[in-house]
Amino acid sequence: MNATARLFPGFRQETIQTSQARLSAVAGGSGRPVLLLHGYPETKAAWHRLAGPLARGHTVVAVDLPGYGDSRVVGDPADAGSKRWMGAQLHELMVGLGHEHYAVVGHDRGARVAYRMTLDRPEAVTSLTSLAVVPTLDMWSGATKNFGMGAFHWFMLAQPFDLPERLLSADPTYFLDLTLSRMAEGLEHLDPLALAEYRRCFLDPDVRHAMCEDYRAAAGIDERHDIEDREQGRRIRCPVLVLWHEGRTFGPGRVPLDIWRDWAVDVSGRGLAGGHLLPERAADEVLAELDVFLGRD
Structure with missing residues (x-):
């Protein structure tokens, strides 16, 4: 039994070909569909504690972001790191699985793809849950010395090809373990099977390159898309749940709930203990919030 089967018992493993990606996913349960999108530097394995309980009342799809994990970019699409491009491939995935309408739950980078999907495809996304992030435009505009020191990878991975790729290749496992240890407040807090999956995938230079493209897009086209939305007055109309690391603020002391209310008309949420x-x-705690929130759909 492979690691994915052990982390997601009862789920079927899927490989879905979209127009410009080959996506690796797991799916299970029945009911209204929910798409789970993981963050950097992880894979769909990050959802192993939530997917099973959610599947008791929903059809759950957890997928490796394009280029991450076992998902791969096909060909040489323009702006393959952009959240708009990623979102388009993931929408194709959901439609291919028979889901024209679905909720999206995203953590970290996955939340950035999730809110872009919500803005770009309001007819498809029924609700948005954002874990641990604020929109990219607000992240850059509120960047401080403390942010730069703590989240240095935002600047490092966004450097032009192939500087960050070369730096990461020197000792990928050391870099990954250092990153995850800081995020989890110790590697001992991570499931050994999930950690092994993160390490396996991060050893692949194509995965590391995709991560760099993701961060390059955040410093370029993703920010421009956010600026265009802000200038055109576009807002998220579906319900939004925001959960974040308790005590975390952004920019000049703003809490995520207030920042998201600049972007959406129906926002709720709170801070949770447990780090990033x-x-x-x-x-x-996340499951308890989702049970109530997704019941609104």
């Missing part, structure tokens, strides 16, 4: 990796460190 909420799907793994605060799974029970």
Whole structure:
């Protein structure tokens, strides 16, 4: 039995070909569909504590972001790191699985793809849950010395090809373990099977390159898309749930709930203990919030 089967018992493993990607996913349960999108530097394995309980009342799809994990970019599409491009491939995935309408739950980078999907495809996304992030435009505009020192990878991975790729290739496992240890407040807080999956995938230079493209897009086209939305007055109309690391603020002391209210008309949420990796460190609390929130759909 492979690691994915052990982390997601009862789920079927899917490989879906979209127009410009080959996506690796797991799916299970029945009911209204929910798409789970993981963050950097992880894979769909990040949802192993939440997917099973959610599947008791929903059809759950957890997927490796394009280029991450076992998902691969096909060909040489323009702006393959952009959240708009990623979102388009993931929408194709959901439609291919028979889901024209679905909720999206995203953590970290996955939340950035999720809110872009919500803005770009309001007819498809029924609700948005954002774990641990604020929109990219607000992240850059509120960047401080403390942010730069703590989240240095935002600047490092966004450097032009192939500087960050070369730096990461020197000792990928050391870099990954250091990153995850800081995020999880110790590697001992992560499931050994999930950690092994993160390490396996991060050893692949194509995966590391995709991560760099993701961050390059955040410093370029993703920010431009956010600026265009802000200038055109576009807002998220579906319900939005925001959960974040308790005590975390952005920019000049703003809490995520207030920032998201600049972007959406129906926002609720709260801070949770457990650090950045909420799907793994605060799974029970996240699940309790999702049970109530997704019941609104």
